[in-house]
Amino acid sequence: MFTTRFDRLFRLLAGCLLALLLAACSQDAGMPDSSGDAETEAGGEAAAPDDGAAAGDEAIADEAEAEPEPYVFDRPFVPPSPPLTDLLGRGEYLVEGIAGCGNCHSGRDENGNLVEGLEYAGNFVIEEPIFTAYAPNITPDPETGIGNWTDEQIERAIREGIREDGTLMGPPMAFMYYQDISSTDMAAIIAYLRSVPAVNREVPESIVNMELPPAWVEPVTEPVPDIPPSDRLAYGRYLAHTIGHCTQCHTPLAEESIGDFSRIGSGMNLYPRPFGADYSALAANITQHETLGIGAWTDDEIKRAIVYGISRDGRELLPFMGYSYYEKVSDEDLDLIVEYIKTFPPSVAEAPNVEEH
Numbered sequence: 001m002f003t004t005r006f007d008r009l010f011r012l013l014a015g016c017l018l019a020l021l022l023a024a025c026s027q028d029a030g031m032p033d034s035s036g037d038a039e040t041e042a043g044g045e046a047a048a049p050d051d052g053a054a055a056g057d058e059a060i061a062d063e064a065e066a067e068p069e070p071y072v073f074d075r076p077f078v079p080p081s082p083p084l085t086d087l088l089g090r091g092e093y094l095v096e097g098i099a100g101c102g103n104c105h106s107g108r109d110e111n112g113n114l115v116e117g118l119e120y121a122g123n124f125v126i127e128e129p130i131f132t133a134y135a136p137n138i139t140p141d142p143e144t145g146i147g148n149w150t151d152e153q154i155e156r157a158i159r160e161g162i163r164e165d166g167t168l169m170g171p172p173m174a175f176m177y178y179q180d181i182s183s184t185d186m187a188a189i190i191a192y193l194r195s196v197p198a199v200n201r202e203v204p205e206s207i208v209n210m211e212l213p214p215a216w217v218e219p220v221t222e223p224v225p226d227i228p229p230s231d232r233l234a235y236g237r238y239l240a241h242t243i244g245h246c247t248q249c250h251t252p253l254a255e256e257s258i259g260d261f262s263r264i265g266s267g268m269n270l271y272p273r274p275f276g277a278d279y280s281a282l283a284a285n286i287t288q289h290e291t292l293g294i295g296a297w298t299d300d301e302i303k304r305a306i307v308y309g310i311s312r313d314g315r316e317l318l319p320f321m322g323y324s325y326y327e328k329v330s331d332e333d334l335d336l337i338v339e340y341i342k343t344f345p346p347s348v349a350e351a352p353n354v355e356e357h
């Protein structure tokens with residue numbers, strides 16, 4: 001089943017590439033026309049008050065055909081996060097949910113499926129031309145995990161990308177996002193990591209073929225305050241941007257591997273062969289762009305994509321986007337995440353050259 005999903009994406013990408021060659025890539029594949037036209041189009045769409053994609057006078061014929069059946073998001077009630085004073089409960093809620101640390105840090109078989117008993121024991125490989133990253137064992141095993149690290153060392157690794165021995169890590173962990181995790185939540189995350197079963201499992205060291213900056217972020221020396229959930233937009237951003245780093249994958253890179261936040265959410269980052277697959281995952285445009293983004297989606301459709309990994313047209317999304325973790329996000333937090341991502345103004349990013357990957 002996993003393989004068929006990958007097969008489908010592969011066909012999609014292959015089809016898209018073909019179409020690109022013909023200078024008209026299918027919008028169903030979520031890949032914008034890489035020409036300047038797309039930019040102009042984004043501006044036009046932004047100004048259009050129309051909210052039903054199919055109803056738009058200018059709706060392209062095949063857009064209208066693709067209009068899906070109305071969908072009602074329905075799942076058993078997921079209770080709110082435990083209070084911040086319950087460090088272990090809060091830590092579990094974050095790590096197993098919106099943070100999805102295990103999506104990279106847990107062991108997987110050759111088909112990319114998570115292996116029971118290897119939770120947080122590492123070895124997922126992310127290969128890019130500029131690095132081969134092995135997600136380390138972060139269980140409390142003293143020999144191969146982080147059992148001997150102090151809380152401060154673990155915190156520095158997560159916030160600043162600095163290892164126990166003082167050296168700087170390579171990409172792709174989301175230091176620039178994690179630096180803003182509140183001190184309470186950081187303590188909760190560390191408490192939870194210390195509670196997972198220790199697994200003795202050696203993971204190779206990552207290889208970085210790029211020049212690393214002197215530091216990823218400024219040293220975090222002051223306590224980071226909590227954000228009150230009553231401040232809906234700020235807390236939604238905290239969940240989706242700071243902890244969930246949705247915006248890391250879904251924002252195109254400016255130079256020097258920093259996100260181009262003037263086009264936040266416009267996606268188009270290509271992740272080569274995640275989870276051992278022999279082809280790549282393309283991060284979607286999740287801006288309010290009516291056709292290339294999720295501007296025409298209902299809140300229920302957005303929630304379905306986040307927690308069930310199903311796109312508006314019914315396509316199953318590649319699990320590189322951590323929906324098996326996001327399904328544990330509470331109902332109220334999910335509402336806030338949706339509210340926040342709906343603030344991304346329509347924009348587009350160039351589709352990468354799929355052939356190179």
Ligand code: HEC
Nearest residue numbers: 099100101104133134135136138157163169170172173206
């Ligand atoms: C996108 C994949 C990814 C995600 C998501 C991720 N990590 Fe990592 N993490 C890595 C990689 C890769 C490294 C090693 C980088 C290197 O050594 O250059 C790492 C390193 C670490 C380290 C240092 C361990 C060591 O032995 O050097 C800790 C601690 C850590 N991560 C904790 C976390 C926590 C907690 C979360 C969730 C909040 C998380 N990570 C989310 C990929 C990820």
Ligand code: HEC
Nearest residue numbers: 244245246249281282283284305306311312317318320321
């Ligand atoms: C590790 C990278 C990564 C992270 C983190 C991530 N995504 Fe994604 N997301 C992807 C990829 C890749 C796809 C496309 C998968 C596919 O096409 O099979 C995707 C697809 C989507 C889609 C479906 C769009 C469409 O057109 O079908 C939505 C909505 C979405 N992501 C929202 C989110 C939200 C909200 C978060 C944070 C809670 C998030 N993503 C975190 C990589 C990521």
